[in-house]
Amino acid sequence: MIEILSPTEVARGKETGALVADILQSLRQRSAVGTNLLDIDGWAKAMILEAGAQSCYVDYAPSFGRGPFGHYICTSVNDAVLHGLPHDRTLADGDLVSLDLAISLGGVVADSAISFVVGHSQPAESLALIEATEQALAAGITAAVPGARIGDLSHAIGTTLQAAGYTVNTQFGGHGVGSTMHQDPHVANSGRPGRGFPLRPGLLLALEPWVMADTDRLVTDDDGWTLRSATGCLTAHSEHTIAITEDGAEILTLPSS
Incomplete structure (x- = not known):
């Protein structure tokens, strides 16, 4: 399903996005040496519920996971890159942490x-690694203009990651959002320009470049969720939800202040 949102719904998505960004920044500030991943999950839960929002993860049970997920945020550390299931682990000096958060507020997800x-x-x-994913995310957002196609975004993301020296896994990537978290179209992190669904105002997309230092192959933990680099190398992940407008892309997941 591909949803095209009304201006009112996009405005609600901006409120959701600001909440997501504010929670992530708060969690980043509170995450320190000695912080337990379960504490991060608990802090996320408290902030989501206090805001009157709903988690997109607690009951999430897709075909590729061993669901339901049962937690409020994905916490991936070092060689873990996606769908990191919070567990009893304390952070150490130098740990590379990726936090991935999706919530619904007012019926719109960010x-x-x-x-x-x-x-x-x-x-x-x-x-x-972090810089490469952030630069690829910026390139994908720049390419997201009305009249462009999904392949243009994928191409911009992929060429940026490859120019930084990384190989790209296309199994998991960006996606449409709206009333639910995962929708079509799929936005692979590498692709051919001029191909795929044409962008239209009102389309919301979550773009999420991620890389692994020396491989493009994933392995799954025994928990059935956490995806790690097959070689044990470091990983990084950056993501924004954007709205396609008449003039280009508007980033919805920016902090409120």
């Missing part, structure tokens, strides 16, 4: 992810 390094140690490899 989805975003950030990656950052905890503590005083800031390894160059970790920072390069």
Whole structure:
């Protein structure tokens, strides 16, 4: 299903996106050496419920997971890159953390992810991975103009990641959002320009480039959810929800202040 939202619904999506961004920034500030991943999940739960919003993850049970997910946020550390299931683990100095959050407020979903390094140690490899995903995300957003096609976004994201020296996995990528979290169209993190669904005002997309330092192959943890690099290398993940407008793309998942 591909939803085209009304201006009123897009405005509600902007409110949802600001809430997602505010929660992620709060969690980033509170995440330190010694923080437990279950505490991060608990903090996310409290902020979501206090805002009168709904988690998109607690009851999430897709075919590729061992569902329901049962938690409020994805917490992926170091070699874990996607769908990290919160568990009893404390963060150490230099850990590369990715937090992925999707919530619904007023009937509209927004989805975003950030990656950052905890503590005083800031390894160059970790920072390069994060920068590559952020630059690829910016390239995808720049390409998201009315009249463009999904392949144009995928091409912009993929060429940026490849120029930084990384191979690209296209199994998991961006997606449409609206009244639900995962919708068509799929936005692969590499692709051919001029192909795919044409962008239209009112379309909401979650763009999410992610990379692994030396592989494009994933393995799944015994928990049935957490996806890791097959080689144990470091990973990073960045994501924004955008709305296609008459003039270009508007980022919805920006902090409220």
